[in-house]
Amino acid sequence: MKQKITLKHIARELDVSISTVSKALKNSEEIGRDTKDKIQAFARLYNYKPNNIAISLKNKRTRNIGVIIPDIVHHFFTTVFRGIEQFANTKGYNVIVCVSDESFDKEVINMEMLANGSIDGFIMALAGETQLKKDFNHLKEVTEQGIPLVLFDRVTDEVRCDKVIINDEAAAHQVVKKLIKAGRKRIALVTTEDYLNVSANRAEGYYRALKEHNLPIDEKLVLELPYQQESETLSKKFFEDNKMDAVLCVNEIFAVKCMGIAQKLGYRIPEDIAFVGFTDGILSHFANPGLTSVDQHGQIMGETAAQMLIEKIERDHENEVEEEIFETKIIAATLIERASTPKFL
Amino acid sequence: MKQKITLKHIARELDVSISTVSKALKNSEEIGRDTKDKIQAFARLYNYKPNNIAISLKNKRTRNIGVIIPDIVHHFFTTVFRGIEQFANTKGYNVIVCVSDESFDKEVINMEMLANGSIDGFIMALAGETQLKKDFNHLKEVTEQGIPLVLFDRVTDEVRCDKVIINDEAAAHQVVKKLIKAGRKRIALVTTEDYLNVSANRAEGYYRALKEHNLPIDEKLVLELPYQQESETLSKKFFEDNKMDAVLCVNEIFAVKCMGIAQKLGYRIPEDIAFVGFTDGILSHFANPGLTSVDQHGQIMGETAAQMLIEKIERDHENEVEEEIFETKIIAATLIERASTPKFL
């Protein structure tokens, strides 16, 4: 087992000082041609690579970014992650991922672990529990320490930092409007408990569209399902008890489940009932019939977040102080039409 | 913006030496009660947390593990990742993820980036290109440097290290056997190009089962699809040109696609044709009909890999030298029966 070689080894071996080796390997003008050649050849031969940790300590930057997401087995978050990872990689950054598992405590612990020098900045989507609890002190502490933070998707107004979101309200509004124009009158909404900001926003868009077209708001047509739990019976009852001709779901899992139930109840899709979901993931694509859904452009969100974060990191590193300016970028969602809805105009 | 506080700050403020502060915070017996109390109180007040990077440098261990996978928007890999992350977290480790994107070069670059001190060990699944190219020098270099490595799922015999795999061959064999016992005679295999070891192993199980039951091996019933590319026409032609009564697919995407095609061609599932896929992911669960599939227990694989890696890391850190013993753990796959197959016995 050949040990990792260090500057000290090279210096000792070639009988020069450590600083000379360091400079030679950086091709500094200070060092003579011959010495440089000798050192560089030696370093190449023994495949010298500087120790990242030592450099991090010296430079007070790690070139790591910390990503904290509620779940990793989740199509949307993985696409965002892919965007982050890809962009970060082109800029020479690595990504440390922690999963909060929707838990406030895990989110706090993970942040604290990473905040002590392991990373140069955070990208995160809030855990459900955090949004429910509305306790953002861990985020505030981090930003007060001067660690850049970018929130995406699951954000909050209570923390001053950069954010990337999609126009949830507008997207839902547009979808419902299209359904109405296509002649649907009893449009249902299947959502999560509303502490999740995205669900709340989508619901608002839904209500606004109904109001604008003078359709009655029937709370019986709004189903709140527990997030990430099987609840076959609830949804079944919902479809048995209510008549409707269109359903907007805040995610694709709800949508596909509901389609299955509706089909069993003899509904034809999309003739009798139309379905639209959020998150254009693998399920929407392969569902039968294909599910019309709102593409949240996760990868672009990830790239955008990474870009904002890295720009801030590098700016902080250059200049000393500087007034903080925070941005919120809004990515426009796109409707992907498939067979679960009638042709829109 | 309150700067991160260091030992030096505390020392200066309380007019003691840095080492005294360090020892006091570790509750060392060397330091007097009063001094300890004073220092500890001060540290708590200013929320002192030691700098991870400095500790890493000192201890020559980062408590980071590097994970390199071919793709992150992929159900199986994310479940494995979840297992890794969960286990690592309980042991106080963080996870740095790099995505090779099935590219040999990216795999090499990522490994080299991380190998220079950023991580204590690797967990990885080989990129498709790496398996095709059969060039494993980057892996060998890393292991020769004494960095522990655990391969999972996409492994190779050419590198001596710990491995975690499922019994692909046996699982495929068992599935095909069950299909035969259920009376199926023309069983097709839909696979990827065979440089992927898992596909090759599954194909072997398929062939062995056919042979054992004296069924003819008809190469026309084996369809090789390009991995991760749309190829509607290829598969359509396959189903139009050949009669078959069961199909084993090496992943669930292929399976769901094929089911769709078969349904359009008028086949009834499972009466006329049965489908089985590998990877019991979200698609299998929500497909219509539900897809019988081989659960690869990704999360358990991840936990197992993380456990093996961390044990090795900590053993290396304790004892000095030690003969290397490498294990290959085999996780038993499980068949999840759903509506795409007739009831098995």
Next chain:
DNA sequence: GCCACCTACGCAAACGGTTTCGTGTTAATA
């Protein structure tokens, strides 16, 4: 009153680099 021994702390090296600031040698210049 002397020695020995704790107690309680500081010094300094070490981890592996980078970088500033000397400094000795040489050669060019006056």
Next chain:
DNA sequence: TATTAACACGAAACCGTTTGCGTAGGTGGC
């Protein structure tokens, strides 16, 4: 020949911690 500038390199500080060892000061025993 004395002065000086350029060149080539080394010493040392620094990033933040840890830790072995040295030591000042106080206490106790004889």
